[in-house]
Amino acid sequence: MTLSPPLAALAALLADDTRARFCLALLDGRAWSAGELAAHAGVAASTASEHLSRLIGGGLLTEERQGRHRYVRLAGPGVAQLIEDLAAHAGAGAQPATLRAASATRALAAARTCYDHLAGRLGVMINDALLARSLLRQDAGFALSDAGLSWFATELGVCLPVGGRRLLARPCLDWTERRHHLAGTAGAVLCATALERGWVSRIGSGRALAVTAAGQQALARLLGVTGLAETAP
Structure with missing residues (x-):
């Protein structure tokens, strides 16, 4: 007590x-x-x-x-995870009250930032692609494989730190998709790269993102992720 x-x-x-x-x-x-x-x-x-x-x-x-x-x-990331988890629980069954709210909800559901990583349909699709290519493993927890570490180094040019205080990879429950997207250091690096290289752009001042034409091409080439045109504004 x-x-x-x-x-x-x-x-x-x-x-x-x-x-x-x-x-x-x-x-x-x-x-x-x-x-x-x-x-x-x-x-x-x-x-x-x-x-x-x-x-x-x-x-x-x-x-x-x-x-x-x-x-x-x-x-910090722990607070962000708490807020996102609570939003996932509280948002079950909630319906937007206005047309504007419905449009904003659709944009958030398509692609958004979740603190410092990618979320929404985009985040879940990337997570699924990493799993399908054995770059991410779920058989013994949730972790990047050796191939995954090499992918970040060769394809993104980032050598992820091993043994840091923050987990390299952790699952984050997506409140719109009800499935996991990638969080942790790897998720943050992927999000920062997508923003810096113009693969995604912010919609207004909020969390919603639009996948650009360059982003569609890059994600299709790097991970085989397709069907992202609907997220563009």
């Missing part, structure tokens, strides 16, 4: 629509200013500041200041 008070306090932090909106927005992995989050959630700056202070005090967010500006981000 000693865990009850901390658990209740954590649940209380997320039991508010504004604070939940902030955390979901920050799943894009970037730092947001207090003003940006206030506008996103449709609340006053003073209200946003109060909510942010509670989230920072509860360990869900970290803060950095540049001059008069206050920026916040999720406290």
Whole structure:
């Protein structure tokens, strides 16, 4: 029973629509200013500041200041996984209330960032392709194979660190697909590469991504992933 008070306090932090909106927005992995989050959630700056202070005090967010500006981000991958897992559970059966919301939901379901890795239909398809090519293994947990490490080095030009504090690969339950996509260091590297090389581009200021023509070609060549045209804007 000693865990009850901390658990209740954590649940209380997320039991508010504004604070939940902030955390979901920050799943894009970037730092947001207090003003940006206030506008996103449709609340006053003073209200946003109060909510942010509670989230920072509860360990869900970290803060950095540049001059008069206050920026916040999720406290780390563990917090991102917690928020995504809760979203997966809470989103079961939920229906968008408006046409605009339905369009935004479709875009998120097609391709998006989940903190620092790729999610949505795109993320799941990449995960499946890695498994099909034996670059990723699930027979003894969830890990990159030797061939997978070589693939990252030869195809992406990235030598993944072995033995670091963060897992190289871990499964992350996708809240729209109800299947796993790739997280961990490998997932972060793949997402960063896709953004840097223009394989995907952000739609607006949120988490949704569009797969570009260059991305369709690259993913088809590297992993045999096809059928991504529908994710383009």
